Amino acid sequence: MGYADRFFLALALCLGFVPLWNPRRTTEAKARIQRQPFGKTPDQKVIDLYTLTNAHGVEARITNYGGILVSLKAPDRNGKLADVVLGFDDPEGYLKNNTPYFGAVIGRYGNRIAKGRFSLNGREYRLARNNGENHLHGGIKGFDKVVWGAREVKRGPALALNYVSKDGEEGYPGNLSVSVVYTLTDNNELKIEYSATADKATILNLTNHTYFNLAGEGSILNHEVMINADRFTPVDQGLIPTGELRSVKGTPMDFTQPAAIGARIEQQDEQLLLGKGYDHNFVLNGGDAPALAARVYEPVSGRVLEVYTTEPGVQFYTGNFLDGSIKGKGGQVYQRRYGFCLETQHFPDSPNKPDFPSTVLKPGEKYATTTIFKFSAK
16 A cells, blocks of 8 residues: 555544555455466466455466366365366476366367368368367367467456467368457456468367366266256267257256256166267357356355357266366366366367257357356355
């Protein structure tokens, strides 16, 4: 508190006034962004960590390596903050190739492309087959494994990340200029805005692969989920959509009314067996954009997560392939179903499914999507 602040505060007290404005409280509650070193990549590129804090003390930490959301501290019904995303305390954890995309920006194409190939304007393009015979999450070195340019944005606190993906990178056509802006609002929303342009026709499907656990740790099977979708895209043995848009009614995929994740996850349903649990794209009902896609409630902490998006789909994944081999923050061992993902997206394998919404980006067009993760408690 400066001299002038102290003088006027003392004068007000002497005159019997109770000040409505407290300079110290205002300073402490001010939203801010801070940068700190977070290590280096094996080829000596500098990795930074940015901490965004809003006026309520909610905190999001993001690194320019992979655009990864490293942590997000949200309050429970008693105002107690806890980190509600899975990840690591240091960059080494993220630099390992066997990590399951914790918190990362995924591109060029989030989710799977059948047999690692697609045709565009009469030409076939071949991509890496890094998930069985299929292409997954952008390939061997997707957007989750590169260092992004970063700058602070005055509105916010907000962080803008940018990356130029060269023509032919991971087999994709066209030079692609990508921007991802993270904004932490005073409404306890983490807003992610994606934009991109290309100099040649290409395909693009960006998403974020954060694993959430609203309890902070442990099983997520008690989390109650609502997904605003009357249909989903059933998959084959390789988790590639068959092309059908199937009703969720009467199936374990029906989350039109809130249901615990664990309520039906062990049913002997063909689709659940294929994904070893939930690992499916839901066809969102839409509405005013960005529209409500999903709501998740954790009854012990009271935390609520709402997801809003301009995208037509969301991949609901329940951490089925976590197996206890990964030690995360504070030495936590991430067991099966210790985190869930709600990856807003266009549908998997859309380049090979002409009836699905198109993921083609042409020269002169601008790719622009928004997703909001909003936190509250009850």
